[in-house]
Amino acid sequence: MAVYTDISEDDLKHFIAAYDAGELLSYKGIAEGVENSNFLLHTTKFPLILTLYEKRVDRNDLPFFLGLMQHLAARGLSCPLPLPRRDGALLGELSGRPAALISFLEGMWLRKPEAKHCREVGKALAAMHLAGEGFEIRRPNALSLAGWRELWDKSEARADEVEKGLSAEIRGEMADLEAHWSKDLPAGVIHADLFPDNVFFIGDQLSGLIDFYFACNDLLAYDVSICLNAWCFEKDGSYNITKGKALIEGYQSVRPLSAREMEALPVLARGSALRFFLTRLYDWLTTPAGALVVKKDPLEYLRKLRFHRQIRSTSEYGAL
């Protein structure tokens, strides 16, 4: 639940006046998102999301995130669109935080996605990869090999508190991934966090993608591997090959994966499982008990990582 900064109606009225957004009618803090404070606004013109960027978000990254949403929307991808101020800027300031007004995207995220939804997600991810072409600002992936190493250095000493032998296992995994990571596959703008709560549906129709605050430049197939991890495992930890097949087929129907991208999927999926394992492990070890945040179990991603390690061929994911 995320409303870290309260705002007064006076400050908000003043903030809104810089936009062609009508008169403010109401605003409610919304209990979604983890990094930022979000409010749902009604004005005399349209509903809007107001996002206040909290300290965990690097201010220097905001032109990338906001510019990317604008770029993707202009190329037909359904995603939130930052509203420009009358002076053209996408970013203002409110209650001492960088703040943006963003179009409100109707739709709901699915608590229990099915294979048909995974297919739509695959299509939308590929459409995003194509729409991202030509976006000129660059942002390296802070959570790839080098970033994992940094996170691991901060957690390794206490890793065996979570599970005995974890320290040796992850050390070996990292060395192996560093040795086998594919560096020359097709790259571009990736979402990097396309979990179910970032994909909206109205009925079975995908209505849009949200939350581009981990987006960056990296291998496109790595983004596919993130979705395999995020969408195709059941709560009991089992991999659902029907969902995996639907997701990969959906993706390929819009942007075919090359043979080399296909081959690389198991290693990429180990990497993306490791990425979420490491951030969760770090949060697990450093979040004080009783904090206003739900700690996510890092072991969920350790189990996924182990699953990917025993994959011998991409066909085991359901790919043809």
Place this chain on the structure above:
Amino acid sequence: MAVYTDISEDDLKHFIAAYDAGELLSYKGIAEGVENSNFLLHTTKFPLILTLYEKRVDRNDLPFFLGLMQHLAARGLSCPLPLPRRDGALLGELSGRPAALISFLEGMWLRKPEAKHCREVGKALAAMHLAGEGFEIRRPNALSLAGWRELWDKSEARADEVEKGLSAEIRGEMADLEAHWSKDLPAGVIHADLFPDNVFFIGDQLSGLIDFYFACNDLLAYDVSICLNAWCFEKDGSYNITKGKALIEGYQSVRPLSAREMEALPVLARGSALRFFLTRLYDWLTTPAGALVVKKDPLEYLRKLRFHRQIRSTSEYGAL
């Protein structure tokens, strides 16, 4: 921040189908309210609030609360209106909780209300008192003299932890209030919790009253005294007589207070200060550290109580 129960879009779609409310487009948990879980819904017809009643609310009270909103709205008071289901019921069930769909009231609560807003609040409170006439369900005030005694019995032993001498002071205050409480003043339905966050404005125009979940039958002038406590003190604890005058004048312009109600105000205001002091004291002593709730300082209301104790005449509140 209040979203205690998550809901799935499937359950919600099923729930909504019992209403003539259009198709669901989106829902967001909102970070307002302390007792219940609230969601803001967009449908193809109109925005709505979905409230899930959590365990602190007695299910037997719900027909009073929902019926009251319907009664008040039908008499022209601007307040949220429960939407009846196709079968006529105001209450359904969702995620194992009693749940209602309620019209969305535009407006914002004022973080820094001024005297002109206090006047509007006084008018709206009086209008609510008049509109409440004829409402047939009754609900005694659980937080009046007998309820205070119960709360006090649970807190007295540890009261001196909060301030030395508190135990003796409150014991004396309670005895004094029990001896001098006016029982035969005009009574009716009171809001009983009309704090700034329960009154919406658009610009300087009051757009409606919300949150009737403490409403009950009690002395009307007691409700005025709650508003004096809630609206007319500054952050530094000082009483703002300009605001008090505006609030009382606003009230009187719609429903004149009798001489006996006027005379009773200082004792009633001591009572309402004691009421909020006692619930805050109880929460203060019983809420575990690190809980997901902001503990409100009980001493704020002790200071207000002491202020009212030294009032010699209602004119000191700003009343003519």
